Amino acid sequence: MRAVCWHGENDLRVDTVPRPALVNPKDAVLRVRASTACGSDLHVIDGLIPTMREGDVLGHEFVGEVVETGEAVEETETGQRVVVPSFIGCGACSYCHDDLWSLCDNTNPNAAMQEPVLGDSTAGVYGYTHAFGGYAGSHAEYIRVPHADVNCFEVPDELDDEQALFASDAWPTGYMGADFCDIEDGDTVAVWGCGGVGLMAQESAALMGAEQVIGIDRFPERLEAAREHAGAETIDYTAVDSVVDRLDALTGGRGPDACIDAVGMEAHGTGLAHRYDRAKQEFGLHTDRGEALRQAIRAVRKGGTLSVLGVYGLMDKFPVGVLMNKGITVETAQQHGQRYVPQLLDHVVEGEMDPSYLATHEFSLEDGPTAYRMFKEKEDGMIRPVFKP
Amino acid sequence: MASQHTDRGEREQPADDRTGRSTSGTDTKRRGRAVRGVAGAGLVLYGLGKRSLRGVAAAVAGGWLLLRALRGRSEGGGTGGSGNWTAPREREREPEGAPPEALDVQRSVTVERPAEELYERWRDPETHERVWAHFAEVRAVGEDRQHWTVAGPRGVALEWDAEVVAADPGKFLRWKSLPGARVPNEGSVRFRSRGDAETEVTLHVRFDPPGGRVGSALAERFDLVPDAAAGTALRRFKSLVETGEVPTLEANPSARGAGDLV
Numbered sequence: 094m095r096a097v098c099w100h101g102e103n104d105l106r107v108d109t110v111p112r113p114a115l116v117n118p119k120d121a122v123l124r125v126r127a128s129t130a131c132g133s134d135l136h137v138i139d140g141l142i143p144t145m146r147e148g149d150v151l152g153h154e155f156v157g158e159v160v161e162t163g164e165a166v167e168e169t170e171t172g173q174r175v176v177v178p179s180f181i182g183c184g185a186c187s188y189c190h191d192d193l194w195s196l197c198d199n200t201n202p203n204a205a206m207q208e209p210v211l212g213d214s215t216a217g218v219y220g221y222t223h224a225f226g227g228y229a230g231s232h233a234e235y236i237r238v239p240h241a242d243v244n245c246f247e248v249p250d251e252l253d254d255e256q257a258l259f260a261s262d263a264w265p266t267g268y269m270g271a272d273f274c275d276i277e278d279g280d281t282v283a284v285w286g287c288g289g290v291g292l293m294a295q296e297s298a299a300l301m302g303a304e305q306v307i308g309i310d311r312f313p314e315r316l317e318a319a320r321e322h323a324g325a326e327t328i329d330y331t332a333v334d335s336v337v338d339r340l341d342a343l344t345g346g347r348g349p350d351a352c353i354d355a356v357g358m359e360a361h362g363t364g365l366a367h368r369y370d371r372a373k374q375e376f377g378l379h380t381d382r383g384e385a386l387r388q389a390i391r392a393v394r395k396g397g398t399l400s401v402l403g404v405y406g407l408m409d410k411f412p413v414g415v416l417m418n419k420g421i422t423v424e425t426a427q428q429h430g431q432r433y434v435p436q437l438l439d440h441v442v443e444g445e446m447d448p449s450y451l452a453t454h455e456f457s458l459e460d461g462p463t464a465y466r467m468f469k470e471k472e473d474g475m476i477r478p479v480f481k482p
Numbered sequence: 483m484a485s486q487h488t489d490r491g492e493r494e495q496p497a498d499d500r501t502g503r504s505t506s507g508t509d510t511k512r513r514g515r516a517v518r519g520v521a522g523a524g525l526v527l528y529g530l531g532k533r534s535l536r537g538v539a540a541a542v543a544g545g546w547l548l549l550r551a552l553r554g555r556s557e558g559g560g561t562g563g564s565g566n567w568t569a570p571r572e573r574e575r576e577p578e579g580a581p582p583e584a585l586d587v588q589r590s591v592t593v594e595r596p597a598e599e600l601y602e603r604w605r606d607p608e609t610h611e612r613v614w615a616h617f618a619e620v621r622a623v624g625e626d627r628q629h630w631t632v633a634g635p636r637g638v639a640l641e642w643d644a645e646v647v648a649a650d651p652g653k654f655l656r657w658k659s660l661p662g663a664r665v666p667n668e669g670s671v672r673f674r675s676r677g678d679a680e681t682e683v684t685l686h687v688r689f690d691p692p693g694g695r696v697g698s699a700l701a702e703r704f705d706l707v708p709d710a711a712a713g714t715a716l717r718r719f720k721s722l723v724e725t726g727e728v729p730t731l732e733a734n735p736s737a738r739g740a741g742d743l744v
């Protein structure tokens with residue numbers, strides 16, 4: 094089958110690779126119907142997250158049709174159209190029982206690679222480095238899904254693929270980020286980043302009752318999407334002297350009740366701090382540029398919540414004194430998709446939210462390298478490219 | 483994993499540096515030693531370079547060959563240069579386990595099952611075989627005896643028999659290798675209930691890697707052999723018991739082909 098594969102830093106190729114097969118008794122094999130690129134893929138493509146191997150298949154956000162099921166699969170059936178969260182749960186460990194699916198103990202075959210760094214291990218993920226499991230990704234014609242019964246969610250017939258696709262990762266990530274904020278009536282939520290996850294966080298926050306949502310980015314089409322779909326006020330950080338001052342002005346001097354970082358380790362910024370981060374990253378002295386996160390910590394009101402969705406490495410410059418003195422609560426996780434997918438699909442069916450506008454461009458797998466180049470450069474107003482294998 | 487930690491525990495200092503072993507004097511033997519030394523060193527480098535479990539096995543096997551060359555030990559009752567070795571049947575077979583200077587590794591994991599059930603599963607030969615499959619082929623050769631084979635590349639294998647020497651059903655199990663093992667080792671597993679449904683499983687392994695102090699230093703330096711083997715064994719046990727399967731990258735597609743098993 095054909096697949097978009099990583100061959101090195103900024104070197105993607107479309108290769109012919111073996112078709113996946115059922116291996117374990119609870120596996121399913123899906124024919125991929127739609128698969129989208131995630132901003133976190135760019136960290137991998139840029140070589141900032143280690144343990145990719147030459148030839149790895151990329152992609153972790155997808156909708157597919159079940160074509161084979163293992164002998165111990167009970168509920169998932171051949172022919173079903175399903176959406177699958179990017180982090181793989183087992184459904185049987187204490188973390189899955191507690192709805193903390195991305196912390197699953199039993200789905201990462203390479204857990205030992207993470208332990209020296211994290212002190213523990215995460216669940217496995219599709220197409221996202223060997224430390225995160227090493228499973229082949231979804232930018233391919235077929236994909237193997239372990240523990241099919243807890244990871245495959247049937248898509249209601251009335252939804253098209255694009256309406257369900259982002260319930261795989263971008264939406265549950267953003268939704269979880271808003272859920273972390275325990276939003277009450279009258280709350281203001283500020284979100285750094287108006288890409289797929291940031292837009293989903295803003296819309297979800299509005300859905301959960303936030304009175305004021307503020308989106309921060311620099312790309313006009315993304316700021317426009319935040320205003321149009323999430324009813325957000327927006328800040329173009331390149332057009333203001335200080336994002337923190339601007340947020341203060343918008344919130345009566347208090348600062349937002351909750352700040353959500355939907356940017357991650359390749360943040361852009363302005364000014365000295367950004368240039369310092371950038372220089373250190375260039376020389377390999379650290380993996381993260383943390384300007385968005387630092388702004389969020391300074392901006393959030395005293396006693397407020399900082400919700401971190403951005404993907405980071407081992408950031409070595411984190412203003413913990415600001416957190417401590419302001420009494421900030423930090424909530425963070427890789428997405429616990431299985432906790433949210435059913436209610437997200439309900440939201441679409443009920444007409445309360447429809448994330449399909451994120452799919453601005455469609456490609457075949459053969460165009461994989463081009464699509465990622467455009468995605469990285471945000472060319473042509475692209476928010477998310479979608480591959481239709 | 484839920485509650486895992488590495489506790490090397492108090493490690494005793496090696497009692498001696500094992501000098502003064504027999505040395506051989508003939509040219510033939512010297513040539514043999516040189517060959518084994520080069521092969522051993524090569525395997526160590528190859529194995530450590532791989533940084534995978536197969537690599538670890540190669541490094542272990544290489545360390546053994548290297549040590550034999552350094553010590554100038556004669557072939558004894560072995561099977562020549564292939565590196566395969568089985569304990570002679572005629573020898574006294576009381577389990578003796580690892581010497582005091584052995585490496586000492588302890589790892590724990592919390593499993594969502596009662597202790598009694600976990601004890602039974604650990605004693606089930608089929609489970610036991612799958613738990614260690616990343617490291618060794620473990621074959622039951624009697625109710626309380628297993629034959630272990632750690633395979634490296636190029637036909638080098640380390641083999642030994644181990645026997646259960648103490649058992650407290652539902653709580654504890656201890657095993658030791660039989661005399662003559664090239665990797666003298668012993669281990670124990672303890673099951674401690676935590677509430678009604680959870681159990682802390684602690685695996686304690688002691689072994690004397692081939693190469694004596696050199697091997698120990700290498701193993702410690704790279705922090706690979708004992709931790710990787712013990713930690714992964716526990717993780718596999720937990721996954722097998724909790725989910726009925728062990729996560730795997732077998733047949734995993736990539737542009738390298740299929741399969742990413744290390």
